[in-house]
Amino acid sequence: MKKYTYTDQKDTRSGFGVGLLEAGRENPNVVALCADLIGSLKMDAFIKEFPERFTQVGIAEANMMGIAAGMTIGGAIPFTGTFANFSTGRVYDQIRQSIAYSEKNVKICASHAGLTLGEDGATHQILEDIGMMKMLPGMVVINPCDFNQTKAATIAIAKYKGPVYLRFGRPVIPVFTAPDQVFEIGKAWMVNEGKDVTIVATGHLVWEAILAGEILETMGIDAEIINIHTIKPLDEAAILKSVAKTGCIVSAEEHNRFGGLGDSIAQLLITKHLAPQEYIAVDDSFGESGKPSDLMKKYGLDAESIVKAVQKVIARKG
């Protein structure tokens, strides 16, 4: 198992804030909008440097999505910022008609996704957003795993023409990816090569997958760990190549088991290469209030749960 260490712990939303500022410096067409959550989205630095390129919309997310769509006419590249819940479910029809169907170059940037939003509870802990967004034709869906990757993803999506959903979160977690990485949309990252099982993880589950890999190593199981940061378009070649070698797979995500990364992988396996799969995901329920780490443990989204799923899927290989 390749060793991953970290010297720093940060939230992915801060990676977005730094990336947005850098994207703004690189391209004068990059503009930002926010629905009364500047601090939560870490947009302060961008606003300080480019006050004329920021639009405060107030608590009116539907209006924000429409305005962002309209801004693209004339060449602006709008980044909208609010919580994941208000970036998707609340404004699904606005995104569908004015952004996705209209093929507008809007970057929907969503913080506080999933259970790790923590104490605010289920009203705010959206676990269905990846599903909603990946069903929209032409929508790119990205869920980076740490501060550095989120920063790189933010810079990368400014250079890509088309609608993007960028999902990140609130908790402070280890920073373990390279600081100056180049983010390639749709290209999986090989975290660790192995031969006994494939673990594909996205977002906050990638660090948990690394921890699981270390535990599995002590048990004599050699896990291949792949980070799928881009859920759509999916890097099918990377997954198929790995499963051809290992013969089984565990998917891990902070999302409902219906509609997320796991389902995308199951669909791929059914059509291209049959292999047993286990899901690490929320089992079709809403979340609840609590500390992020306690919630991740309770809902089975931690390294220990990944280890159990690996043992189960290896047993099913037959």
Added chain:
Amino acid sequence: MEINELTKIASQVRRDIVRMVHGCQSGHPGGSLGCADFLVALYFNQMKHDPAFNMDAAGEDIFFLSNGHISPVFYSVLARSGYFDIVELATFRKINSRVQGHPATHEHLPGIRIASGSLGQGLSVAIGAAITKKRHKDPSIIYTLHGDGELQEGQIWEAAMFAPHHKIDNLIMTIDVNGQQIDGPVEKIMSLGNLRAKFEAFGWEVMHSEGNDMTSITTALQQAKLNTGKGKPICNLMQTQMGFGVDFMMGSHKWHGVAPNDEQLIAALAQLPETLGDY
């Protein structure tokens, strides 16, 4: 262009509308007929626009149709303005067509910059385009059209609050006040109260026009243009009759979304002189 010339074009546009809706036995003739004069005045008299069509519209005025179901009038006016060949109007709502049931960009029909149909979204989109115009120091104007029933959507009021707050004064919103929606009179379904007072209270410059009187519309739009750049968005409350131009379709919600049969088509066309040649 002279008023009588514009009126002639509007007559042809009305012929196009009833023929398009008849041709596919589906679509929304009522609101389309009511707004024919407005769209003709915009595209043939008021707007600075180029039928060569460029999505970004630098240096051009932009029109957004928010009540996308009155697509027949929009398509006819675009075709008659030179955005695409009028023969394409015959493909309205048919398979493999660029002339979709509701306006769409997906098939790349020239003249369309945003999809609409799910109501209440166009004002927000227009505001976004208006902001980009301002950032680019482009003095062009953004126009929108909305149904009065459409104002029942909450997003309209989010946008109505935003525009005065951010001094979006390069925006002229027109509301088609025909008093009808699919299920019946607006007053009965969900009354809007005093629209002038509502928009004024939100901070808009509000004006009135008679939407089936070409002189009133052109005068109103010229006045609206003069009022741009003064710190307030402009709301033009435009009185029309749904179905205007075809006596048996006028003033009722019953022709909101119903196509005429063969006999009704003949009766309608008999009331609408052919002025530019049918497609």
